[in-house]
Amino acid sequence: MSQHGREPLPPSWFEKNVDLIVRGVVGVCALLLVGDVVFHFVGHKHTHFDVEGWIGFYAVVGFVSYVGLVLTAKQLRKLVMRGLDYYGEDVPSSSSAAPGLAQSRKAAKVAKEEESESESEADAESDAEPEPEPEDDDEEDDR
Amino acid sequence: MNELANVLFPGEILLFGALLVPFVRGKLRSALVVLLPLLSLGHLLMLELGHDATFGLAGFTLHIVRVDALSRIFGIVFHIAALLCCIYALHVKKALEHVATLVYAGSAIAATFAGDLITLFVFWELTALSSVFLIWARGMDDPERRERAYRVGMRYLIVQVGSGVLLLMGILLHLSDTGSYGFDLMSLGSSRGAPFIFVAFGVKAAFPLLHNWVQDAYPEATVSGTVVLASFTTKLAIYALARGFAGTELLIPIGAVMTAFPIFYAVLENDLRRVLAYSLNNQLGYMVVGIGVGTELALNGAAAHAFAHILYKGLLLMSMGAVLYRTGTVEASKLGGLHKSMPLTTIFCVIGALSISAFPGLSGFVTKSMIVSSVGEMHLPIIFGVLLFASAGVCDHSGIKVPFFAFFAHDQGWKVKEAPKHMLVAMAIAAALCIGIGLFPGLLYEYLPFPEVAAQYHAYEATHVLTMLELLMFAGLAFVVLMKIGVYPPELPAVNVDSDWVYRKAAPEVVRDGYSLATYARLKVWNAMLWVRSAFLRLLSVHHQPPRGALGEPWSPSATTLWAALLLGFMLLVHYA
Numbered sequence: 001m002s003q004h005g006r007e008p009l010p011p012s013w014f015e016k017n018v019d020l021i022v023r024g025v026v027g028v029c030a031l032l033l034v035g036d037v038v039f040h041f042v043g044h045k046h047t048h049f050d051v052e053g054w055i056g057f058y059a060v061v062g063f064v065s066y067v068g069l070v071l072t073a074k075q076l077r078k079l080v081m082r083g084l085d086y087y088g089e090d091v092p093s094s095s096s097a098a099p100g101l102a103q104s105r106k107a108a109k110v111a112k113e114e115e116s117e118s119e120s121e122a123d124a125e126s127d128a129e130p131e132p133e134p135e136d137d138d139e140e141d142d143r
Numbered sequence: 144m145n146e147l148a149n150v151l152f153p154g155e156i157l158l159f160g161a162l163l164v165p166f167v168r169g170k171l172r173s174a175l176v177v178l179l180p181l182l183s184l185g186h187l188l189m190l191e192l193g194h195d196a197t198f199g200l201a202g203f204t205l206h207i208v209r210v211d212a213l214s215r216i217f218g219i220v221f222h223i224a225a226l227l228c229c230i231y232a233l234h235v236k237k238a239l240e241h242v243a244t245l246v247y248a249g250s251a252i253a254a255t256f257a258g259d260l261i262t263l264f265v266f267w268e269l270t271a272l273s274s275v276f277l278i279w280a281r282g283m284d285d286p287e288r289r290e291r292a293y294r295v296g297m298r299y300l301i302v303q304v305g306s307g308v309l310l311l312m313g314i315l316l317h318l319s320d321t322g323s324y325g326f327d328l329m330s331l332g333s334s335r336g337a338p339f340i341f342v343a344f345g346v347k348a349a350f351p352l353l354h355n356w357v358q359d360a361y362p363e364a365t366v367s368g369t370v371v372l373a374s375f376t377t378k379l380a381i382y383a384l385a386r387g388f389a390g391t392e393l394l395i396p397i398g399a400v401m402t403a404f405p406i407f408y409a410v411l412e413n414d415l416r417r418v419l420a421y422s423l424n425n426q427l428g429y430m431v432v433g434i435g436v437g438t439e440l441a442l443n444g445a446a447a448h449a450f451a452h453i454l455y456k457g458l459l460l461m462s463m464g465a466v467l468y469r470t471g472t473v474e475a476s477k478l479g480g481l482h483k484s485m486p487l488t489t490i491f492c493v494i495g496a497l498s499i500s501a502f503p504g505l506s507g508f509v510t511k512s513m514i515v516s517s518v519g520e521m522h523l524p525i526i527f528g529v530l531l532f533a534s535a536g537v538c539d540h541s542g543i544k545v546p547f548f549a550f551f552a553h554d555q556g557w558k559v560k561e562a563p564k565h566m567l568v569a570m571a572i573a574a575a576l577c578i579g580i581g582l583f584p585g586l587l588y589e590y591l592p593f594p595e596v597a598a599q600y601h602a603y604e605a606t607h608v609l610t611m612l613e614l615l616m617f618a619g620l621a622f623v624v625l626m627k628i629g630v631y632p633p634e635l636p637a638v639n640v641d642s643d644w645v646y647r648k649a650a651p652e653v654v655r656d657g658y659s660l661a662t663y664a665r666l667k668v669w670n671a672m673l674w675v676r677s678a679f680l681r682l683l684s685v686h687h688q689p690p691r692g693a694l695g696e697p698w699s700p701s702a703t704t705l706w707a708a709l710l711l712g713f714m715l716l717v718h719y720a
Contacts, residue, residue: 008554009483015554022623029620045606048519049527057243058531058610062617065535070625073410074632077639081411084640087647089291 033059148189152196152208153218153256154266156183157225157249164245165238175242176229180248184222187252195258205291206258206325213446214590217255217382220450221248223576223706224374224457231461231569232367234468237283237294243276244371251375255382260324260340263383267310267347270376271303276680277368278360293362297719298647299360301377305712306346310678313339313706329387335701341388342705347380349424349429351400355643357424358408362416366464369416370457373423378449383428385445390437398435399526401428402533409540410675413636415473415549416463419456421498421665422541426452432530433514439593440600444513446591451498451506451580451659458495458573459545465562465570475634477542489550491570498577500542500615501534502605505581508611509602516600518534531614538618548634572652646716 014021035058039045040055047053084090160179167175179620192215196208210218225248247270248482254266256516261668275296282292317336318324329337342353347355360371389392409421426448436621465488466481467473482489494505501507511534561567580587588597640648 007555008480009558011554012483014482014551015480020573022627025623029616032616035609036613039605040611043605046604047606048516048522049524051355052468052610056613058613059617061531062535062538062614063621065532066539066621067625068538069412069532069539070621070631073407074630076407077411077632077635080408080640081635082638082640084638086640089294098382122720125313 029059147651148186149194149196151186152161152247153187153190153210154183154252156243157252161242161245161249164241169387172241173233174247176233177226179245180222180226180229181470183249183252184226187218187222194459199681203261203324205262207262208256209258209326210256210593211592212590212594213385213442214256216450216590216592218252219590221252221255221378222373223250224453225252225452227457227461227573228371228374229565230572231370231464231587233565234563235365235367237280239276239283240280240365240368243273243280244367247277247371247375251379258326260310260317260326263326264310264314265309265704267379268307269305269309269378271300273465274372274376275300275303277364277371280368281363281365284365294719295360295363298643298716301712301715301719302346302356302710305708305715306343308708308712309339309346309705312575312704313337317515319407322372326386326450326693328389331388331391331393335699339705341391342453344380344383344387345397346602347376349377349401349427350397350431351404352642354401354405354424355641358405358417358420358472358559358641359643361420362414363422364509366468370460370464373420373456373460374432374453377423377427378453379713381427381434381445381449384431384629385434389434391441392435394431394435394600395523395526396435398428398431398433399529401425402430402528403428403536406533406536406540408639408641409536410544411637411639413475413634415475415478415545415573415714416460416489418475418540418545419459419463422537422638423452423456425537426456426499429514429530432471432526433517433539436514436517437691438520439596440513440519440520441517442700443591443593443597444510444517447510447587447597447607448507448514449588451510451577452582454573455506456493458570459492459541461501461570462492462495462562462575463549463564465566468566469559469562470557473549474638476547478549478551478555478557479552481557482550483554483558484548484559485561488570491545491574492546494574494577496542496546500538500580502542502580502615503603503611506577507579507581509587511585512602512607512611513597513600535618537709539622542615543565543622577580585682592667605653614663646713651717 036055038058040053045053053059157179157530160175160182164172164175190208190210192212194208194211195206195209198205206397227242227644228244228248229241232244235241250266250269250273254263254270257263278296278433279292282289282296285292313336314324315336316339317329317334320336329340331337345358346353357377358593361369363370384394405421405424405428409425410417412418414420423557430445432439432453433443433448463473465485465579466478469485470478470481498505498507501511515527515530515534518530562570584602585598588594588600591597622631
């Protein structure tokens with residue numbers, strides 16, 4: 001896993017107990033829903049809008065908003081993502097062991113498909129050049 | 144003693160104290176830069192509410208100091224931020240950054256207490272001129288980044304000074320229309336100058352499409368420079384809007400877009416300091432909505448949220464600065480597992496993340512809710528919905544993404560030292576304040592613009608705690624689910640095109656290719672331009688009747704000035720991009 005040719009530190013409590021944490025989150029969510037149901041019948045909700053009073057309204061809003069946001073953003077990548085040197089100002093990061101790592105979307109895709117790093121990068125580098133031109137046009141149409 | 148205090152204007156100690164910094168070294172300098180904000184804060188607290196001071200200059204009477212509840216709360220938090228920034232930056236050897244920080248903080252504070260528009264303009268410009276050195280300093284430290292830092296700094300400076308030019312034009316028009324240059328509540332229609340002033344504030348408050356200088360410049364500053372930058376300029380603009388345009392309804396939709404639009408980019412961005420810059424934009428949106436609503440509760444909320452925001456945003460940026468300082472990168476794709484080597488920084492970052500997510504018990508919870516409640520009271524369902532959506536969004540990019548990808552996720556084999564002591568001290572103070580405000584909101588509420596209204600407000604009301612917990616925990620659950628099924632988008636190093644594309648890519652290309660020999664690219668550009676031209680001509684011919692056509696009417700001098708200024712500013716940007 002190490003990018004730096006070093007062994008990672010021994011696993012911590014968090015890394016050993018991922019399942020426990022996940023179960024904890026699920027458990028807390030379930031408890032909150034139970035609490036919401038109880039509060040709905042016992043207490044009195046102070047709300048500004050009627051829908052706010054529905055059982056689990058905020059739970060649904062939280063979950064749906066989050067999933068919607070992340071999935072929409074993921075699609076947005078198709079429109080807005082460009083190579084690191086798109087503006088001609090890229091600075092090779094001194095800390096990076098693999099400076100050309102996934103320079104562009106294409107490189108990322110290629111790297112994902114085939115593990116052979118050096119080859120895919122060379123491809124991506126040469127492919128990256130002509131790519132911005134057609135994409136620019138997309139951009140103009142969209143704006 | 145009080146008389147002495149009344150002679151000085153707030154921020155003066157920082158402005159002039161900064162000049163001493165280059166002449167002392169080592170421990171003495173460290174002591175000086177920490178002492179100056181403390182002294183200046185003490186000075187501010189000695190000034191009584193209602194204190195005014197004027198100053199005659201060239202036939203004008205400048206209302207240089209106005210201490211009221213609104214200016215005081217911003218003044219106090221600016222001082223706390225200045226103190227934290229100075230402690231955090233103690234590792235910096237060069238005097239330049241310290242001087243820039245102190246002058247920048249001092250001018251932001253002085254601008255906050257400005258009672259007239261001319262004083263505001265002077266310090267408004269001084270914040271721009273002093274802060275750009277925090278960006279250029281990165282190029283001085285790292286020769287590889289010199290060119291990039293220079294260009295980013297120039298772009299930042301042009302936008303900032305451009306905002307100042309708009310402000311000046313607005314002031315002059317406002318003066319000729321109303322005969323007054325006092326900095327008081329106005330409306331968009333109160334003079335020909337008011338819209339200029341509004342846009343000038345809007346540039347610095349990062350209104351949608353005017354926002355991109357924040358994400359362009361802030362992540363490019365030094366380790367401590369980013370923390371400093373994020374504390375002052377945008378919040379000064381929030382103060383200025385609250386002072387000048389409270390209750391301007393146009394601010395409500397503007398703010399709502401600000402809360403929702405940047406979070407999509409925050410999800411995608413790989414540079415974690417840039418993620419925080421997008422999230423800063425989102426947080427400003429809440430404040431802008433509050434100012435637009437303009438009720439006493441909403442204005443309290445905007446001021447309180449600005450106060451809390453400066454602290455938790457500073458805390459998050461400080462933790463990322465510490466990561467950058469130790470590892471040399473803040474790219475999510477290169478980080479992970481740092482909680483093992485930087486446990487304290489991790490804890491502070493998580494406190495900041497929970498605060499910005501408005502988790503009950505922390506500062507964001509007791510401040511943001513005032514704004515959301517005020518929107519509910521105005522019965523604006525769409526805006527209310529957008530704010531809820533954005534709240535779940537904050538939970539993703541700042542609440543989960545930043546701490547998760549930096550400190551947890553996959554261990555990338557980093558073995559680094561914990562953050563330096565002075566950074567830990569600054570983070571500890573910020574974290575303590577986040578918790579303190581969260582647990583004892585009354586302490587903050589006392590200093591709000593309308594303390595009586597604030598005293599009536601109870602953040603820890605059962606419905607509110609339950610619903611907020613539900614919202615956040617289910618957003619967290621969504622993250623867990625998306626990670627488990629492998630749908631969460633991977634972190635990729637990339638440039639995500641935003642509105643700066645217009646002046647960093649499109650315009651330079653048009654200018655360059657427009658004058659070079661015929662090429663493939665030039666043809667493309669010409670085609671696009673021809674299309675635009677024909678569309679424009681169509682627009683002209685359709686709307687040619689003077690009463691109806693937007694372009695058929697004669698232009699007023701103020702509109703002409705605005706367009707000329709925008710065009711000139713744009714040319715400058717293109718030149719340096």
